Amino acid sequence: MEVISSLIRVTLPNYLKNLPVPASIMGIARLSGSEWLQLLPFVGMISLLSYVTYQAFRSKPPPKDSCVNLKIQKESSKVVNMVDIEELGDKVSYCRCWRSKKFPICDGSHNKHNEETGDNVGPLVLKRKEPLSATK
Ligand code: FES
Structure with a gap:
């Protein structure tokens, strides 16, 4: 439990604090290649969570056996x-x-x-x- 607590209270905030998130939309264009690489895992995780959430709540066609x-x-x-x-x-x-x-x-x-x-x-x-x- 201590590992999870440390991950949430220390590691994750430090990771987020060091992300090169631009202050404005125009700042996105000014990001360097290494900054984009630094953002890639975070953006990938957010995209994955968004996709999983969307799939869970979207209306699905009825299954064939209905x-x-x-x-x-x-x-x-x-x-x-x-x-x-x-x-x-x-x-x-x-x-x-x-x-x-x-x-x-x-x-x-x-x-x-x-x-x-x-x-x-x-x-x-x-x-x-x-x-x-x-x-x-
Ligand atoms: S076999 Fe279909 S109602 Fe009896």
């Missing part, structure tokens, strides 16, 4: 499924997790997805109040 649809019809710009309402039958479950191998029909893959990710997605279940056989 997409809901990871593999279904990725060649299409939009996945749209049309179903004739007359062909629905008495009950059908549509996938909302985008993991079904029978997409757009739910095959239960949401259970594995939920276990692996802690998610809670499930299918959209369409069900007739009365079975079709009862209405005929």
Whole structure:
């Protein structure tokens, strides 16, 4: 701890005090080559800290795995499924997790997805109040 304290209280102030920092913008042009070399590590460190800080706080694009649809019809710009309402039958479950191998029909893959990710997605279940056989 004493080494760090000495570094911060003695070495760093002495180093900064001896840097040939010009008093004005025009003074930059008057710096000699050796003064530039003396400034180089300091300017490099400030640039590195600025870059690291910028990278930490800049808005990043969402990671690829934040997409809901990871593999279904990725060649299409939009996945749209049309179903004739007359062909629905008495009950059908549509996938909302985008993991079904029978997409757009739910095959239960949401259970594995939920276990692996802690998610809670499930299918959209369409069900007739009365079975079709009862209405005929
Ligand atoms: S498989 Fe996707 S909701 Fe069931």
